[in-house]
Amino acid sequence: MSDILSRLGACIHSNFSQPYGEFLDFVDALGLRFIKVKVDIPEFTFALYDKRRRRGVKDLLDSYALRFSMHAPYLNMNISSLNNDLRRASIKTLLRSLELASYLDIDMVSTHVGRLSKDLPRRYITKAADAAKASLRKLKRASDEEGIALTIENDHKTTDHLLAGYPDQIEGLVQELDCGFTLDLGHANTLVEPTQFIDALSDRIVDVHLHDNHGGYDSHLAVGEGNIDFRRQLEALERVGSQGPLIMEQYRLQDFEIGYGRLKHIAQYVTDKDLANPA
Numbered sequence: 001m002s003d004i005l006s007r008l009g010a011c012i013h014s015n016f017s018q019p020y021g022e023f024l025d026f027v028d029a030l031g032l033r034f035i036k037v038k039v040d041i042p043e044f045t046f047a048l049y050d051k052r053r054r055r056g057v058k059d060l061l062d063s064y065a066l067r068f069s070m071h072a073p074y075l076n077m078n079i080s081s082l083n084n085d086l087r088r089a090s091i092k093t094l095l096r097s098l099e100l101a102s103y104l105d106i107d108m109v110s111t112h113v114g115r116l117s118k119d120l121p122r123r124y125i126t127k128a129a130d131a132a133k134a135s136l137r138k139l140k141r142a143s144d145e146e147g148i149a150l151t152i153e154n155d156h157k158t159t160d161h162l163l164a165g166y167p168d169q170i171e172g173l174v175q176e177l178d179c180g181f182t183l184d185l186g187h188a189n190t191l192v193e194p195t196q197f198i199d200a201l202s203d204r205i206v207d208v209h210l211h212d213n214h215g216g217y218d219s220h221l222a223v224g225e226g227n228i229d230f231r232r233q234l235e236a237l238e239r240v241g242s243q244g245p246l247i248m249e250q251y252r253l254q255d256f257e258i259g260y261g262r263l264k265h266i267a268q269y270v271t272d273k274d275l276a277n278p279a
Contacts, residue, residue, distance in 0.1 A: 004234060004246065004267035009034025009250040010256055011071060011209065013044045013220060024064055026253055030260060034245040035066050036207075037106070039073040039097045050236040058104055064220045069072065069207065069245070070101045072111040079139075080114030080132035080163055082124060083196075083249060091135050091147050095142055108145065108206060110151040110182040111136075113164035113173065125161050131212070133176065140177050144170035156218040157190035159272050165191050166198040180206035186213050186220060186249070189228050195236045202240035209249045212260065223259035230264050237272060 002221055009032050012023045020043045027035060037044060043164040047054040061068055072094050081087040092113060103110050113136070136152070143150035152173055155165040166186075175182050180198075181204040185269065188194035190213060198205070212226030213219040223230055234246075248259050 001011070002089070002101065003135075003243075005066055005264065006085055007034065007244070007246050008032050008260065009036065009067075009245045009247045011247045012038060012041065013225045013249065013251050015190035015251065016041075019043075020026075023083055024060070024066070027256070028064055028066065030193060031257065032066055032253075032260075033065075034069070034247060036069045036071050036080060036106075036110075036245075036247050036249075037061075037073045039044060040071075040075045041102055044100070045073070048093070048100055054100065054103060057214060057260055061104060067245075068104065068106050068180065069108040069224070069247075070104075070106045071098065072097045072109055074112045077112070078114040079111075079135035080116065082116075082120070083130065087131055087135060089101075090254070094139055098142050098146055098148055101148055106202040107147065108149045108151065108180075110153045110207070111139065112155065113152055115155065115158065116161035118159040120161075122161055125163070128161070129163050133173070134213045134262055136177055136179075145174055149180055149206060151182040152177075153182040153209070154184050154187050155186070156187035157216070161232075161251060162191075167192065167196050170197070171204075174201065174204045180204055182207055182209065185228060185230075185233055185248075186211040186218060186226075189215055189226070191217055194233055198236045198240060198242070199231070202242065205237070205240075205244060207244040208237065208242070208246050210246055210263070211249045212259075220249060222254075222255035222262075223248065224262040225255075225258075228261070231269060234266060234270055
């Protein structure tokens with residue numbers, strides 16, 4: 001029987017205007033058990049540099065019977081930058097995030113790879129990719145020392161030159177670094193049919209982000225508001241034996257409620273399909 005509902009969780013978007021504690025209260029009341037915290041949320045950004053705030057964040061998280069993972073900062077970050085000063089600053093911030101994760105007893109951190117700006121010639125994409133790999137190797141060594149699983153998240157359609165948007169790009173990175181993969185279905189849908197990632201990287205998927213769009217823009221809609229066939233994606237994940245958390249990632253609280261309701265129906269269908277067609 002499918003355990004999809006027991007693996008559902010939520011990740012607050014960085015533009016959420018209410019205090020983070022209210023989001024945790026909401027998710028807890030909704031009955032979800034997994035939370036991905038974003039270091040770009042001010043409460044967590046401040047905690048990178050302020051021990052008192054760090055203690056307050058830990059006390060807050062410890063007050064909930066929830067399982068936490070972390071999304072490393074991505075606002076103003078670019079670990080593939082050709083500007084070495086900017087790249088080093090981004091790495092330093094992500095290393096601080098790993099330290100924060102360890103302090104908070106979080107054992108999984110996902111990160112973006114960065115991009116080559118659209119304002120730079122595409123011929124520099126190999127140099128940017130090499131910079132990203134060097135940065136990721138530093139982060140992987142640090143995460144291993146902290147006992148934290150580092151994962152790479154796939155990027156979405158953009159006018160910039162992508163380094164980690166397509167299945168072959170992700171596959172090359174995770175194999176070289178021997179790390180996990182955070183599959184963002186919404187991001188994937190802006191570039192390819194998302195099951196391409198599941199088929200190519202089934203043994204590397206650690207967790208999955210759930211949000212919807214119509215293929216042209218990373219709009220973080222509620223599940224069912226765009227054109228992603230979530231039933232197909234969840235069945236594909238079941239087929240390859242993926243057991244990681246399924247994290248809804250929306251802009252508004254009501255979108256979590258809408259998505260949760262729809263996922264309940266989808267999960268029941270997948271369960272019924274399993275029962276009707278036992279292995």
